[in-house]
Amino acid sequence: MQWSKKFNRRSVMQAAGAAAIGLSLGLSGASAQAAVDFSGETVTLIVPFKEGGGTDKWARFYAPRLAEQLPGKPAVVVKNMPGAGSTKGANHFSSGRVDADGLTLFASSGSTQFPYLLGDPRVKYDYADWNVVLASSTGGVAYLPADLGAKYNADPKSLLNEQFIYGSQGATKLDLVPLLAFELLGMQVEPVFGLKGRGDGRLMFERGEANIDYQTSSAYLSKVMPLVNEGKAVPMMSWGALDEQGNIVRDPTFPDMPTFKEVYTQVHGKEPFGTAWEAWKAFFIAGFPAQKMVFLPKGASQEMIDTYSNAFKAATQKADFAEASKKRLGMYPQATGATAEAFKKRGTEVDQTALDYIKGWLKDRYGVEL
Template structure:
């Protein structure tokens, strides 16, 4: 009769081998994985107007970023910035991404990221007013597990494109592989639902079928776009495929 809803706040400590963690993802069977996305943007004061500008000027600019903490969801953008060779000074202790955005609007920091829903609602007006310059999204994973452009931001390159533009002749580094694992845990499968490992197969199948029917309903499809953005919810084999390389 038990199910467990997990999120990045439980997934990151597990990946980071936090000594306080007493749970193991091998003890659970996944029912559903719910993805989201994120967009990195900068202030016009940086003189950066595109990814090409970022790559050309990254050594000349000191970036300031308002962060909730080094092991929070901010680990993904901070690691991305580090992999791109950017000189970033995080200010830790922000109460949330909303606080980071407000610091950006006040000019206290000159680079920020927001999850897709917050970006669409809160940052798009800043972009339209010329107060924010979007650079790249984190992207989404397709059915084969490959990174591709976020359907909510098809005109923005995803992080892997930017990384490949900077290092076109190199295989992805260990740092990139670490980024990808945390990206999956924080975005591509940010929320997950599990049942215990010893749950009978027929009950697991019933849960997965119920989840599939729920996300396939017209009402869910209509409402989820407004709340979650245009992200396909994952059940069954697809959910397990996202989980296995990083948690099991």
């Protein structure tokens, strides 16, 4: 939490300063990027999901803000290219049919990273080829109904004797993270598969059909908080956030909530360690702190990468951004430059033992062979 605050404040100050100077000179950073000018051009941001999905909304949230900050103020349009669990759009972006002229960008999400990490045969793209210009973090919160929440608050261990039903989108999807977390805690959770989105899971919870659920931070803030205030739901834990050294710390959006790591320590009497924990952590990072990223294709010039990094940085540091993004994105780092690079590395590189563990777990527990 401390780090995140510091990070935010420091970079906000820096950039606000830089932006202020830039604006007052009427150059808006143009002097540094004199060679790149997008006047009259159209920049296409490929989203490998359908209209209306989480990544689509996120991309459309950024598109006009990015357009404002790019030299020459081009039009930035979102192009949806859904199919094959987002691998179709990602393969297209990698196919060599996309020019590295800075006019085409790609928006990737955890759902694009998971098949990549798990070695899905459909994947023909390599994250190592791409140049990250923005990395957006998010978090997640698991919550319980009022009666179980009261038991949990009295004694977290009491949950080990309960039988849970959890609405899930599938064990190989982002739900891998909560499902594995529940299992590592020793909880008996029966996933009910076939959900179309996390919103369905929330509805199941509200109808009393599921008695545990999780939502990403923005959905938790806007749709579960009212339930908490009414006394119908009790937060259980957040997944946590990542500090600069790669440690899991409390989520800056929910500083009062224990993380999964803390709950684990409380329940088992010792900190989590070993292969299972490392595997969980690796997929947690890919699914949450490094969930959404924007890339330039292979072969983009450094100048172009810098132009976009600076534009995204300026966009996230505009006066009204904090207010708008708090609602939409939560209080998370919107990383550019070297920080984004670090997020990309952590979110797309998983060591073999962790990977083997996850594959074995998916096969033993759910019969899914990859």
